[in-house]
Amino acid sequence: MRNIKLVMEYDGTGFAGFQIQPSGRTVQGVLQEALEKLTGKPVKVVGAGRTDAGVHARGQVASFQTESGIPGERFAPALNGCLPEDLRILESGEAPPEFHARYSATRKTYEYLIYRKTEGAVMHRDHALVLTGELDLEAMREAAAHLVGTHSYRSFCASGSGVKGFIRTVEELTLEEPGEWLRFTVTADGFLYHMVRNIVGTLLLVGQGRLNPAEVKTIRDSEDRTKAGPTAPAPGLYLVRVEYE
Amino acid sequence: MRNIKLVMEYDGTGFAGFQIQPSGRTVQGVLQEALEKLTGKPVKVVGAGRTDAGVHARGQVASFQTESGIPGERFAPALNGCLPEDLRILESGEAPPEFHARYSATRKTYEYLIYRKTEGAVMHRDHALVLTGELDLEAMREAAAHLVGTHSYRSFCASGSGVKGFIRTVEELTLEEPGEWLRFTVTADGFLYHMVRNIVGTLLLVGQGRLNPAEVKTIRDSEDRTKAGPTAPAPGLYLVRVEYE
Numbered sequence: 001m002r003n004i005k006l007v008m009e010y011d012g013t014g015f016a017g018f019q020i021q022p023s024g025r026t027v028q029g030v031l032q033e034a035l036e037k038l039t040g041k042p043v044k045v046v047g048a049g050r051t052d053a054g055v056h057a058r059g060q061v062a063s064f065q066t067e068s069g070i071p072g073e074r075f076a077p078a079l080n081g082c083l084p085e086d087l088r089i090l091e092s093g094e095a096p097p098e099f100h101a102r103y104s105a106t107r108k109t110y111e112y113l114i115y116r117k118t119e120g121a122v123m124h125r126d127h128a129l130v131l132t133g134e135l136d137l138e139a140m141r142e143a144a145a146h147l148v149g150t151h152s153y154r155s156f157c158a159s160g161s162g163v164k165g166f167i168r169t170v171e172e173l174t175l176e177e178p179g180e181w182l183r184f185t186v187t188a189d190g191f192l193y194h195m196v197r198n199i200v201g202t203l204l205l206v207g208q209g210r211l212n213p214a215e216v217k218t219i220r221d222s223e224d225r226t227k228a229g230p231t232a233p234a235p236g237l238y239l240v241r242v243e244y245e
Numbered sequence: 246m247r248n249i250k251l252v253m254e255y256d257g258t259g260f261a262g263f264q265i266q267p268s269g270r271t272v273q274g275v276l277q278e279a280l281e282k283l284t285g286k287p288v289k290v291v292g293a294g295r296t297d298a299g300v301h302a303r304g305q306v307a308s309f310q311t312e313s314g315i316p317g318e319r320f321a322p323a324l325n326g327c328l329p330e331d332l333r334i335l336e337s338g339e340a341p342p343e344f345h346a347r348y349s350a351t352r353k354t355y356e357y358l359i360y361r362k363t364e365g366a367v368m369h370r371d372h373a374l375v376l377t378g379e380l381d382l383e384a385m386r387e388a389a390a391h392l393v394g395t396h397s398y399r400s401f402c403a404s405g406s407g408v409k410g411f412i413r414t415v416e417e418l419t420l421e422e423p424g425e426w427l428r429f430t431v432t433a434d435g436f437l438y439h440m441v442r443n444i445v446g447t448l449l450l451v452g453q454g455r456l457n458p459a460e461v462k463t464i465r466d467s468e469d470r471t472k473a474g475p476t477a478p479a480p481g482l483y484l485v486r487v488e489y490e
Contacts, residue, residue, distance in 0.1 A: 009367050122254050
């Protein structure tokens with residue numbers, strides 16, 4: 001058995017998320033179908049991040065095992081030849097036998113994009129959160145500082161997610177403003193379910209003056225999901241990078 | 246009868262063009278339906294530019310006559326309340342009785358957007374032409390200079406378009422390169438059918454070294470559509486501004 005690693009991007013708009021489901025078009029489902037066509041055998045694909053419906057990826061990583069003789073680097077062009085145009089393989093290659101796209105990942109980076117103007121909003125509604133109105137970026141950055149480091153992020157984890165540990169290390173959480181955009185970048189050793197979208201939803205409350213920055217520390221320490229802000233919508237979220245040792 | 250002017254933007258991806266058709270979802274059709282709901286009477290909407298299927302607008306202008314008592318500036322919010330989210334009215338207001346969105350227009354500006362990287366392309370495929378590979382911008386600009394001024398632009402007009410005069414005045418034709426994008430901006434007193442897309446298709450041949458800049462003058466003077474380049478795809482095109490006296 002050979003182990004193959006794929007790096008891919010997709011427009012999440014037309015997918016019911018990464019993970020295969022009984023019904024609905026999924027990234028995993030579309031990939032497995034293409035791989036079965038290519039290798040002649042059923043293939044089980046594992047993704048580094050199980051992105052939700054409407055969430056995009058610019059650097060999702062997946063792995064699968066195969067007995068096919070196709071050279072590792074040839075999977076990318078071969079797959080692109082039969083995949084739909086909202087899913088593209090950026091690179092492919094052989095991976096060590098123990099490599100697992102999800103369990104071997106040591107660090108992931110997500111971005112969350114907000115488009116802040118009325119004009120042009122129709123073009124961006126599937127690929128960003130459109131949000132006009134003033135935001136106090138200074139206050140949001142002050143609040144964001146409480147969400148960096150090793151903490152329980154349970155207050156930002158969708159309830160009923162079934163996870164056991166809630167401690168994660170956020171290495172970076174930055175806000176940038178290129179032109180009419182606002183971009184959050186979050187790097188961590190792992191993410192809880194809806195963690196980035198709940199962090200963004202909470203920081204937006206701070207930006208709108210409905211929470212003060214110090215309250216975000218209180219919310220974090222409460223380990224109570226109901227204290228934090230709403231889950232920001234899926235179309236603004238991008239999985240941009242997955243790193244391995 | 247009052248005369249109302251609308252300025253709007255739309256994502257052309259989900260429309261079979263501006264102009265109403267026996268079948269297919271059109272901007273005019275969707276607008277007229279919303280206006281009939283709002284005013285209680287059938288309304289005939291005229292657009293400044295009859296954009297094709299897949300072509301976008303950031304500043305399309307339309308006009309219509311109505312006996313409704315709704316104040317001119319209230320049409321924008323009222324329409325936005327019942328229009329689908331891929332069509333937004335940016336402003337509305339009373340216009341003089343003789344105003345006609347198409348016939349009164351003295352100048353229009355289109356942009357054509359090209360995304361030049363493989364990475365990120367899936368996000369932009371409906372809103373730009375994705376084109377990788379080297380382009381000689383210097384040569385393209387030299388060629389573009391032959392497509393500014395008052396000339397017959399028949400070589401760049403879709404054949405069988407039924408127009409009589411082919412003389413137009415192009416006031417501006419520029420190429421800019423913000424980041425991984427290439428943006429053409431064309432301003433003229435009027436446009437022939439497919440004119441911008443045929444100009445872009447021809448300039449791309451120059452950029453790829455398949456035509457030299459001087460040949461573009463020859464093509465222009467030939468008044469022969471078959472001499473010019475192919476029609477660039479619809480998703481890159483935006484109607485950005487319509488001007489009136």
